[in-house]
Amino acid sequence: MVNRTTAAPMVHLDNVSKNYGAVQALRSTHLEVRRGEFLTLLGPSGSGKTTLLNMIAGMTGPSDGQIWIDGRDVTEVPPSRRGIGMVFQNYALMPHMTIFQNIAFPLEIRRIPADEIRQRVMKVLEIVRLPNVAERKPKELSGGQQQRVSLARCIVYNPSLILMDEPLGALDKNLRDQMQLEIRRLHSELGITIVYVTHDQEEALNMSDRIMLMNGGSVEQLDTPHDLYYAPRTRFAAEFIGRSSLIPSEMIGGGQARLNDGSVVRVNRGANAGKGHLMVRPESMRLVQAGNVDAGMNALQGTLQGTLVTGGSITHFVAHSSNTTLIVQELANERRTAFTSGEQISVTWPVDAGIFLDR
Secondary structure, eight states: OOOTTTSOOSEEEEEEEEEETTEEEEEEEEEEEOTTOEEEEEOSTTSSHHHHHHHHHTSSOOSEEEEEETTEEOTTOOGGGSOEEEEOTTOOOOTTSOHHHHHHHHHHTTTOOHHHHHHHHHHHHHHTTOTTOTTSOGGGSOHHHHHHHHHHHHHTTOOSEEEEESTTTTSOHHHHHHHHHHHHHHHHHHOOEEEEEESOHHHHHHHOSEEEEEETTEEEEEEOHHHHHHSOSSHHHHHHSSOOEEEEEEEEETTEEEETTSOEEEOOSBOOSEEEEEEEOGGGOEEEETTOOOTTEEEEEEEEEEEEEETTEEEEEEEETTTEEEEEEEEOOTTSOOOOTTOEEEEEEEGGGEEEEEO
């Protein structure tokens, strides 16, 4: 098995940038994608993630910098000679061909012998769990099945790197969830390096070894899903990844932050000076009766604005005098203490659950 931490990177971007006239689509970016890694490029529209993917693919060239794939400088190399696979949102299957012919096509243009083509196509259909569809046409398959065929066509010629551009965007939620598991299974079994583009934060958190969060053509944060969620470095990262309560405050020393209403809470993570925001994730907060706070916990008083029940989770919204809405999320439980809108309550959280983000 490849040691991802010590082996030379599969993809190396050396200060790559892209300009379209006066518009800077991607600012100077350095990136190393480890061998066998699942790296997701995440961000809103216009953040530069698709531009970056297209440059790795060779569909557009960088304005500056170099691109290395598998130890080879491919900055000027056309897409067909980069040894990569591509999976798109629209499947890109040829409707007049059978599934077998669609998957065999990239092998035929590589002049692979017919017997080997049949063997490899049938093997890859087994891998994607579609062993009985070889003679069907794409229109006879569901969206999820077509996307699996698209994956099969990509992996049949054993690329060392697969690029995926919003591959699940056209599927409904249930199919997306199933395909997330399927892609992760294939990644684990085959050990292929995958660079994946999405704007869906849940998809990125569920599937990735690391996530590169992008904003305005720059890298906002490159981290594991766990650290990006629980230890964001900027307010943008905290707001884009999941929900959070962001409370305007100022660090005043001694591990304390003062809110703009004069309240003081304890903080032991993040910046230790200046003005900014205290971030706490909803699942780290709890509602308790006003004044009924356990020792060692931070607590703020507020007014319950409302509650949303969504399946197995419950989300409460609490107005605080710092002009902030505190978001509290808990698992549905018939025995939980019931609170009513307008009630004065306390919101509590452990000291180490909050992180201070300076400006």
